Amino acid sequence: MIDRLTLDQLRILIAIAETGSFSAAARRLGRVQSAISQSVQSLEATLGLELFDRSGKIPILSEAGRAILTDARGLVHGADLLRARAESIANDIEPELALAVDPVFPTHILMESLSALDRAFPQLPVLLFTDGLGGPEQRLRDGVARLAVYSLLVTGATDLQAEPLTDIPFVPVVATTHPLSKRPTPISRIELAEVTQLVLTDSTPLTQTLRGNLIGRRLWRFADLQTRLDYLLAGFGWCNMPLHLVEKHLDSGRLIRLRLIEDTSFLAPLYIVHDRTRPPGRAGKWLIDDLRSRLARS
Known part of the structure; x- marks a missing residue:
């Protein structure tokens, strides 16, 4: 009945x-x-x-x-x-949009874009994963994520579809309470090697170690960017950090930018990446365009 x-x-x-x-x-x-x-x-x-x-x-x-x-x-x-x-x-809108983003991408821009996406596609379920280093690519390969934002320099992948999105400047910094901040500048690579370097580590097998950025004989490894920043601010060592994440600490005087004989600063190119067999639908394309627009205005 x-x-x-x-x-x-x-x-x-x-x-x-x-x-x-x-x-x-x-x-x-x-x-x-x-x-x-x-x-x-x-x-x-x-x-x-x-x-x-x-x-x-x-x-x-x-x-x-x-x-x-x-x-x-x-x-x-x-x-x-x-x-x-x-x-x-x-109407060619994904039944679900799963996005994996490296935390080095500016959080405020991502949040604004996701809010706009929700207004444009109110019925669309969105899944967000924040993973560093090889994490976003692993989400793609596992079929968990439809789109990923990260640097291909980390994994060297050539079998995925990738479009440049933005460049993130990384700069060498240290806390003003750290002895390194009191050394005469510019600082040599030999001097830098004697100081603890704070580096990110990866739980996936995808990362290609970028040896040029590993200088210290003592390496403290961290699984996430925020924890590394906490230890950096506490004066445990030095590292290269995304400029937008440390600008306020540089302005306040908690951190200083290191002047080195061999500059370790670099640009990390971030890409929008997806599997060639699973291109983004209308919502994914909309999000990509919105991210580009906000990055251009920021």
Whole structure:
């Protein structure tokens, strides 16, 4: 019997509850009142429950009716989401957009763009992963992410589709409380090698070690950028950091930019990357264009 349950019946039940009467529900739905009453009776027969107390002048929801109303709202909402999802897919919008982003990408730009994406595609589920080094590419290869933002210099991949997005400047910095900040400048590579270097490490097998940036004989390895920044600010060592992440600390005097004989600063090119067999749909292309636009204005 439950197979005879229809969404139309549930919508009518919700309309009655929200408008307060059968007649008001009929006006909202553009139906005659007799059709509303008949639908309710059919729903009650299907469920084997009396959903309304009819002892008074105006039928009111029974205790069973109030319980069923909660479930009815959930089912109707789910059906509406299903319809919207199907329409999106038919219009070449991804059923889901999973994005893996290296934390070196400017967070405020990503947040603004994701907020705009939600307004442009309100029915689109979005998954976000923030992974450093080879993490974004691993998400792509595992099929978890549809798009990734990271530097191909990290992995050297040549079998993926990649488009340049932006360049992130990295600069050598140290805390003003660290002895290195008091040394005469410019500092030699030999002097730098004697000091603890704070480096990022990778949990994936994809990273190609960039030996030119590993100078210190004592390396402290960190799994994430923020933890490394905390240790940097605490004066445990030096490292190359994305300029936009340390600018406020340079301005406040907590960090200083190192002047080196052999400068270790560099530009890290970030790319939008995807599997050649899984190009972005309308929402992914929209996000890429929006990111480019915001980067150009920043």
